Amino acid sequence: MSILTSQMIKERLDLDDDSLDRKLIISPILENTQLNGASIDLRLGTEFKVSIPTRSPLIGIVDEPMEQFFQSTFRSFGENFILHPNQLVLVNTFEYIKIPNDLVGMISTRSSLNRLGLNVTSIIHPGYAGTLTLQLENNGVNAINLTCGMRLIQLVLFASEPVPQSYISNSVSKYISNTSPILSQINRDSDLKILKKFNQ
């Protein structure tokens, strides 16, 4: 698997709409300087889901819907968001991404933010379409002041063999082209039904 340089990323971005199967979509790119070296910077979005304590003592593989453990909040582009120590927050990227079937993405926090106590990593599967959901957690002792629209993460892309079935056709429509932060789907893990039987 080879890493795409910024030049190669640009070529994939600039493919015309007749080559949509190979075209990389990252939209909108507000500044060309977001492309650098072998990655592209992506920005903090405006819709947040903040983890909140509830009556349920447990989160994870539970019967309660995941939505009850998070509260939605919104900011305007350019407005600040404060991430408190040990607070878990889900947020979307400002950019909408569509990755062709022959690319894999990996995201990580920009190093300047890593050094404040913020750490985000994730893999983006071939064929993914939507904004990216980032889980922000402040590992420091001070609250971190973020601005919606700031460059938060970098996306690195790797060339791969085309996967036979894309992310879109494997997903239910609720998560196709999602533009809000997606909560954990751990409760829907297909192995759980089998694992339950182990205990019976």
Add this chain to the structure above:
Amino acid sequence: MVTSTDNFFDTSLQIHHEQVFALYNQIEKLKLTSYPSNEIPIFINDLSSISKLLLDKFKSSSVLNYSEILLYRQTFNSLQKIVSFISQANITYHPTEVMIPAKELILEFGDETLFFTQPLWYLNYAIGDVWIQFASNIKKIFPELQFDSKKKILIQFPIIHKDDVLLGCVMGHELGHYFDLHSGLNISAELLPQLLLHKNLHKLQAFLQFKLQNTQITLSDQQENRLKHDLIKKILGENHLFNWLKEFVADIAGILLYGPASHFSGDSIFTFSSLSEEGHLVDDYSKSHPRSSLRSIVRMATFDKLDYKHNFDSYIQKHIEISEEKWRNSKIHDTTSFIDGHIRNDLIYRLKLNPDSYKLIEDILIDNLPSIIDFVMSKIPSSLHYNASKFKEVVPKLSKKISNFIPPNELNNSPVDSISILNSGWHAYLVHKDTLSAHLSENEQDYNIREVINNLVKKALTSAHIHRRWNHVNFDFSND
């Protein structure tokens, strides 16, 4: 004159004070919420100031009599109503993306207006000025109060469709009402005199009866005809004709501002509201709104005038024709009603409204339709007009993006305008539904396609809006 030794008076003051205090507390709670614009908290502060002044009035000994109590109570009731409108204008209930194109158009027009939204639990969109009358009255009671001069416009929308930007294209029609009635353009008011010259006013006299209360007065035939003529003008000008004209103006303006998206969204709502048990559309007469089939004629005539019909592709043309036909085949309920009224104590009148007289009124509007359309186009600034060639050139490309699960916010790395984005959403919904549904799981329904398209269009509206502002700010910086 009542003095403060009147216990009942003191008790009345106390009761009113408690009511105002309860409202004041609610207003203070509203200050703790987040709102979609910085101007709403400022407006809430104004409402808080008014409630404090009312509180002071009921606490002090400056209220001298029951008439004053009632005056302030009336003010309290009006204030409470305004607070009720704004109580759910917070960011949780705000249809953010639906409002983006509307706010852009208002800004382009140059109006300084505070919009706030109120969710409803039924299918209705409405727009109105909730402030101007109240502000005028309150200034008389509390002349020391200082307000900003901004209009305060309430937009009501169905909460279940908060995120349905496709249906939200009805905002085009609502903005038509705004420009007509609240922006100083006075389109309907300026058109009405011309309509009142139509020959059908004479024919409508046959449906009018009146009776003079003073039996000693007799009128000549000429005087009677003149009186009937003036009565008809008054009745039509206050009721059906003027109300229907305002809806015509809003329908025309809706297409002018929002393009065909205004038609598709409105048609969807009318169809939902008009379906009968027998499976056809019912097209009833109403004082406030013209028949939906008439409105279909207005929209088609507007498309013709704006040259859309030469710029629709075959799929869109087909949908337009289906819509036209279903309204042509709608059934009207035969109905008879009356408008009763009086002029002081001198005269009582009755106008009979049946299919025959309704037809005469409708023909006044239809016969004047070309000039109504021309007038609306001339009054609304051309910089706000969406045009058919842009629909033809841009919308299909954006729609193709949606069919590939890409938000339609830019072409060639440049942000596109909000109205093209909205129209691309409808275009994709009508033309690419099958392509999109091929990607749904077996147990999912068509309304999930609508959700996908709405998500993509919402994202596009936000992204393009920010992208335009970014380029604009960037340009300013680079030229400093």
